[in-house]
Amino acid sequence: MGVELSTTRLEDAAKWAKQSLLERGSNWGRKFSLFTYPFVTACCGMEFMSVAGPKYDLARFGAEFPRFSPRQSDLLMIVGTITEKQGPALKRVFDQMAEPKWVIAFGVCASTGGFYQNYHAMPGCDQVIPVDVYIPGCPPRPEQVLDAIILLMDRIQHGRGHSQLRTKREDLIAAEREE
Amino acid sequence: MAKQVLDALTAKFPHAVDRTEMTYGDEVAWIKRDHLVEVAKWLRDELGFVFPVFVTAIDRLDWKPIGLPPSEHWNEDKPRFEVAYQLRSKTNQRLRLKIAAPEQDPRVPSLAELWPAFNWQERETFDMYGIRFDGHPDLRRIYLYEEFVGYPLRKDYPKEKRQPLVRRDDLALNPLKKEVR
Numbered sequence: 001m002g003v004e005l006s007t008t009r010l011e012d013a014a015k016w017a018k019q020s021l022l023e024r025g026s027n028w029g030r031k032f033s034l035f036t037y038p039f040v041t042a043c044c045g046m047e048f049m050s051v052a053g054p055k056y057d058l059a060r061f062g063a064e065f066p067r068f069s070p071r072q073s074d075l076l077m078i079v080g081t082i083t084e085k086q087g088p089a090l091k092r093v094f095d096q097m098a099e100p101k102w103v104i105a106f107g108v109c110a111s112t113g114g115f116y117q118n119y120h121a122m123p124g125c126d127q128v129i130p131v132d133v134y135i136p137g138c139p140p141r142p143e144q145v146l147d148a149i150i151l152l153m154d155r156i157q158h159g160r161g162h163s164q165l166r167t168k169r170e171d172l173i174a175a176e177r178e179e
Numbered sequence: 180m181a182k183q184v185l186d187a188l189t190a191k192f193p194h195a196v197d198r199t200e201m202t203y204g205d206e207v208a209w210i211k212r213d214h215l216v217e218v219a220k221w222l223r224d225e226l227g228f229v230f231p232v233f234v235t236a237i238d239r240l241d242w243k244p245i246g247l248p249p250s251e252h253w254n255e256d257k258p259r260f261e262v263a264y265q266l267r268s269k270t271n272q273r274l275r276l277k278i279a280a281p282e283q284d285p286r287v288p289s290l291a292e293l294w295p296a297f298n299w300q301e302r303e304t305f306d307m308y309g310i311r312f313d314g315h316p317d318l319r320r321i322y323l324y325e326e327f328v329g330y331p332l333r334k335d336y337p338k339e340k341r342q343p344l345v346r347r348d349d350l351a352l353n354p355l356k357k358e359v360r
Contacts, residue, residue, distance in 0.1 A: 085324050087345040117339050119331040120323070128345055 012158045023159065030074070030100065031153040034063035037073035039093060042080025044107040047139040056142040061149050070096040075152075076129075081109040082122045094129040100163040102152055105131045106145065108138045130162040181206040181272040184226060192218055197279075207275045215278055215288045216314075222266065223293055228274060231294035232265035234301055236280075236308040240334040262287045262310055264297075280310060289315035307332035 016024070036058075038048060051058050058064045067073040070093045082090060094103070105125055108114040111134040113123035125131060132155060133148045155161050159168065185199040185206050195214030200207050210218050222228040238260060242253035253259075258279035266274045278287050289312035291298040301312045302321040309330035312318055320327065327342050 084341060084343050087343065091345050119336065119340060119342070122343070127343070128347055130347070
């Protein structure tokens with residue numbers, strides 16, 4: 001199985017050169033039209049609002065439009081603590097989103113469980129769904145969030161998001177089987 | 180002020196009141212659990228304790244506070260749980276009713292019929308400590324899920340024991356895991 005799951009920037013540049021025009025164009029379109037589904041459960045939501053608001057202005061990156069239906073969104077922002085009881089709901093929301101989809105764990109609680117090392121808190125939402133970008137901080141500064149968005153856009157352009165890799169991988173496996 | 184309430188309570192129900200004490204300015208009456216409902220009903224109807232403040236439980240397992248003699252420490256012979264009902268009257272008096280519940284039989288009569296606000300709080304106490312409230316109309320877990328085993332705020336519950344409902348065992352979701360295979 002020859003699928004690279006982690007690559008260096010240099011390899012990315014080589015891939016970029018190899019990408020077809022269609023792939024390059026569609027990824028370019030995807031990265032500038034991220035429709036966000038804010039899965040806001042806790043106090044990090046205040047910081048999310050400030051990022052989405054006019055001062056830090058997430059709209060500059062084309063991600064300003066929160067859709068409150070997972071079926072219309074392609075960026076799942078998990079903002080706040082995820083409890084074990086919320087796990088099935090979170091997985092269901094993720095499953096309802098259309099491919100390709102990306103996930104950002106916003107804040108330390110969503111990334112690792114944070115200081116909730118006890119019976120009710122999930123130790124990071126990556127226990128349930130794959131996460132593309134983790135943002136540390138309790139809560140993160142808006143600049144960190146913008147940095148994460150830029151990082152994610154970079155990943156999308158190079159086709160390195162979890163869901164893009166998965167699709168590519170499935171295509172390769174299918175091609176291999178046909179041979 | 181509420182000292183009079185304690186005295187009136189002891190005079191009215193000498194068989195029901197174990198002992199009374201003042202802790203940090205709060206009046207506490209230890210009630211035998213068989214007589215809790217009649218005492219509470221009398222307090223509400225006759226003395227005007229109409230406001231339910233909270234109900235909670237205390238787990239005294241291995242309770243060894245610094246500065247208290249060893250006779251005060253918890254041991255196997257003492258009841259493990261205490262259930263505390265905090266009440267407030269129309270004349271702003273505070274009164275706490277405490278009921279001791281042993282580990283093998285953690286049952287306490289429910290006051291949800293007298294003060295409906297205690298309904299959910301008793302469910303929470305049941306959820307976290309496993310105290311059974313006799314006569315409660317709907318004693319189910321309120322915060323945790325039905326699949327949860329045990330009572331997390333008991334002292335003998337492991338501190339970081341989680342009981343997950345869902346995990347990423349689906350390998351199709353996790354390309355990294357699939358690659359390692």
